Amino acid sequence: DTGVSQDPRHKITKRGQNVTFRCDPISEHNRLYWYRQTLGQGPEFLTYFQNEAQLEKSRLLSDRFSAERPKGSFSTLEIQRTEQGDSAMYLCASSRQGMNTEAFFGQGTRLTVV
Amino acid sequence: GNSVTQMEGPVTLSEEAFLTINCTYTATGYPSLFWYVQYPGEGLQLLLKATKADDKGSNKGFEATYRKETTSFHLEKGSVQVSDSAVYFCALSDLRDYKLSFGAGTTVTVRA
Numbered sequence: 001d002t003g004v005s006q007d008p009r010h011k012i013t014k015r016g017q018n019v020t021f022r023c024d025p026i027s028e029h030n031r032l033y034w035y036r037q038t039l040g041q042g043p044e045f046l047t048y049f050q051n052e053a054q055l056e057k058s059r060l061l062s063d064r065f066s067a068e069r070p071k072g073s074f075s076t077l078e079i080q081r082t083e084q085g086d087s088a089m090y091l092c093a094s095s096r097q098g099m100n101t102e103a104f105f106g107q108g109t110r111l112t113v114v
Numbered sequence: 115g116n117s118v119t120q121m122e123g124p125v126t127l128s129e130e131a132f133l134t135i136n137c138t139y140t141a142t143g144y145p146s147l148f149w150y151v152q153y154p155g156e157g158l159q160l161l162l163k164a165t166k167a168d169d170k171g172s173n174k175g176f177e178a179t180y181r182k183e184t185t186s187f188h189l190e191k192g193s194v195q196v197s198d199s200a201v202y203f204c205a206l207s208d209l210r211d212y213k214l215s216f217g218a219g220t221t222v223t224v225r226a
Contacts, residue, residue, distance in 0.1 A: 004157075033213060042118075042203050042216030043158070056213070091158070099165075099209060105150075105158040 002026075004106035006092050012112045013082055020078045021109045025094030032075050033103065034067055035091040036060065043091050049075060050097070082113045116141045120204045120217035127194055127224050135189040135220045137178075137204035145206040147171075147180050147187040148214070152201045161189075161202070194224045 005024045013019050025032050030051050035043035046065070048056045051072035061067075064082075069075040079086055089110050093103040121136040139147065149161040149171070162171030167182035176191045187204060204217040 031212065035214075040218065042205070042218050043214070045213045045215070048213055093158075093214075095212070101212075102160050102163070103212075103214060104160075107157040 004092055004094050004104050006090075006106040006109050008109055009107065010110045010112075012114060015084060015113055016081055018078065018080045019082060019111065020076055021090055021092075021111075023075045023077070023092030023094075023106060025074070025092070026104055027073075028096065029094035029104070030072065030097050031095045031101075031103075032069055033093040033095075034075070034077050035093065037089040037091055037108070038087075046077075046090075079111075082111075084113050087111055087113045116145065116206055116208055116215040118204050118206055118215055118217040120202075121220055122218070123220040123222065125220060125222045127222070129196060129224055129226050130193045131224075133189070133191045133194045133198070133222065135202055135204070135222070137187045137189065137217060139185050139187065139204075139206050141185075141206055141208065141215075143209065144182075145208055147178070148205040148207065149176070149178055149187070149189050150203040150205055150216075152203070152219075154200070158203065194222075196224045196226050198222065199224045 032049045034046040037043040049069040064080045089108040091108045093105045095101045095103040146165045148163045150158045151161045162173040164171040164180035170179045205214045
């Protein structure tokens, strides 16, 4: 069990550029979540997959954001036309299916938009 | 909707002091409650959880009891160590979709 891994760990981009982040969940976990965390705040839910199906998207996820999990394994989160307000830590978590199962978090990708 | 309010920090303590971090929640139904911890340079880790009223979660000397009547889940430790210095997040999970709603986090610093 290698845990949830995210890549890259840090990304600096210019405003208006597109960025893509990757998350590799724990291999037997079929649920995958994306959260966003800004300084001094707790993580906020963005979206959730069960296998390859995206089951819920937060209102925080504007049209510039898209997430995929094409084969029910790794997931990508893309932000198009980045804005300074997108600067945050993007966290991925995964869990098994079932009630009260623990979500395991990756170390996150820190995005800075300049 | 669901929300979590936790004690603002930062909190600074001496080693062996008693730690309490207050957490209250608003939720429909019967959520599960969690405390997550983030040590410096590391990702979020589950510290403890409770899934129904009056359940007590415990781990590493930390405890929290699910109090439905006061909608609270306060975190306590009787004798903190320097290694407990971290950011602590209270969270709840709506059993309909399992996503977590987090509080803002409380930074705890323990001095030797």
